[in-house]
Amino acid sequence: MSSVLEKRALKWVPLVLAAAVTLTGCARDGFYHDRNLDYTEAAPAPPLVLPETRNTQRYRDALPVPQAATQGTRLDEAAEIRPPQSLAIGSGLEPEYVERREVGDQTWLVVAADTGTVWPQLEEFVRSRQLAVQESDASQGVIVTSQAVIRLQSALREGSSEVRCESGGRTMASCLDALESHLNARSASASLSSSWTAQRLNDEQTMQVRQQGDEWEVVIPQPVDRVWAELNHYLELDFAQEGQRDLLASDPNSHEFLVEYMTETERNRNPLQIVFSADVRKMSQEIRLVLQPNGDQTILRAINASERAFSADDQRELLERVSGYLR
Numbered sequence: 001m002s003s004v005l006e007k008r009a010l011k012w013v014p015l016v017l018a019a020a021v022t023l024t025g026c027a028r029d030g031f032y033h034d035r036n037l038d039y040t041e042a043a044p045a046p047p048l049v050l051p052e053t054r055n056t057q058r059y060r061d062a063l064p065v066p067q068a069a070t071q072g073t074r075l076d077e078a079a080e081i082r083p084p085q086s087l088a089i090g091s092g093l094e095p096e097y098v099e100r101r102e103v104g105d106q107t108w109l110v111v112a113a114d115t116g117t118v119w120p121q122l123e124e125f126v127r128s129r130q131l132a133v134q135e136s137d138a139s140q141g142v143i144v145t146s147q148a149v150i151r152l153q154s155a156l157r158e159g160s161s162e163v164r165c166e167s168g169g170r171t172m173a174s175c176l177d178a179l180e181s182h183l184n185a186r187s188a189s190a191s192l193s194s195s196w197t198a199q200r201l202n203d204e205q206t207m208q209v210r211q212q213g214d215e216w217e218v219v220i221p222q223p224v225d226r227v228w229a230e231l232n233h234y235l236e237l238d239f240a241q242e243g244q245r246d247l248l249a250s251d252p253n254s255h256e257f258l259v260e261y262m263t264e265t266e267r268n269r270n271p272l273q274i275v276f277s278a279d280v281r282k283m284s285q286e287i288r289l290v291l292q293p294n295g296d297q298t299i300l301r302a303i304n305a306s307e308r309a310f311s312a313d314d315q316r317e318l319l320e321r322v323s324g325y326l327r
Contacts, residue, residue, distance in 0.1 A: 095160070097187035098180050101229040103252055107171045109163040110155050110230075111183055115141065118161045118183070122150055125182045148172045150179070156222055156230050156326045207323060209316070216316040218300040218323045224293040227300070227326070228255045231289070234325035235259070243284055255291035258305065260284045263314040285310065289322060 099110045111118050119138055126133055126143055135144035141152035151164040163183070165175035208219040220227050232250055239247040239259055249258040262284040285306035292299040302318050304310035 095157075098183045099233065100176075100180070101162075101226075101233060103225045103229045105171065106225070107173070107176060109176065109180055109183070110157075111161045111163060112159070113161060114159050115152055115154055115161045118163065119152060121183055121186050122152060122163070122179075124186075125179060126150070128182070129178070148175045150175075156220075156226060158327055162226075207326065209319060209323065211312075211316075214312055215301070216312060216319055218319050219294075220298045220300060220323070220326060221296065222298060222326075223296060224255050224291050224298045227298045228252060228291055230326055231257070231291070231322065235289075235322070238325075245284070248286070255293075257289040259287055259289060261287050261318060263310070264317045265311060265314050283308070287318065 095110075095112045097112050099112075101108055101110055119141070122143060123136070126136075126145065131145040131147060133143060133145055135142065137143075143150040148165050148167045151166070153162050154160070155162045163179060165172045165179055167175075206221065210217060210219060232252070235247045235250070235257060239245045239261075242260075244262050246260040247257065248260055250256070266283065266285075285304070285308040287310065288303040288305045290301045290303055292301070300319060300323060302310075302315050302322075
């Protein structure tokens, strides 16, 4: 019986092979056309040219992105460092859409959106307040009115912007209050921003973690006042865990912070190491975070202010955590 079934099955083999060959031919003849081949010889079309007789006042950039305030220079040779954790990972920090920064008598807004998204909101603010605009330059990020000058530039953190409202070089508090309310009211729509949210004014800038002898430091391509204000904001938020990490003091004049911090080396001590050491429990230590101006750049250093050991690896670990607030 089995031999009869085998013979019947074998009778269909030639037919199956013939069908496979036929279908293969169909694929070549267009029934299963490979459309990838359609573009192998494609050539770019000439660019669209508007007639010379057009009314130039009717045309403007559809997506103006300010190019202003690109401060600092690119640091070509950056150290190979581990990518920093997002503030939203582990620390529980999530920036508000609009936040304030302050150094001395200067106050400005930090908006959690790129400059391409914020610029139309500033234009809308000026129109809604019916301010007399004397100059508006998207490429420079400046709107000059008879009452004040509104300035836009990229913030230190990627994808964020800074907004200032000044008159005679001094911050206008009433203007900044109105801008803060206006931008906050548009935070929901800003979260649905278009593809140009990835654009950034200072994308040429790079932060560098480098080793100088036995010491580590961070080179930040921004002026010291901006760096201090940003670090002060996030240290106040994140360094608030007594015994683990705590902001003890901050001085805007000397651009220094005094923190209490438990290093990774100390956190990872196992019970056996604790038993055979002078310290029977894991302890934090005081460390000075010092910002030193260097032209348009700022140097961030971590200096041991306690009698406990502070290795180069501990120093780098803390600097990477702190500088991560600026990315």
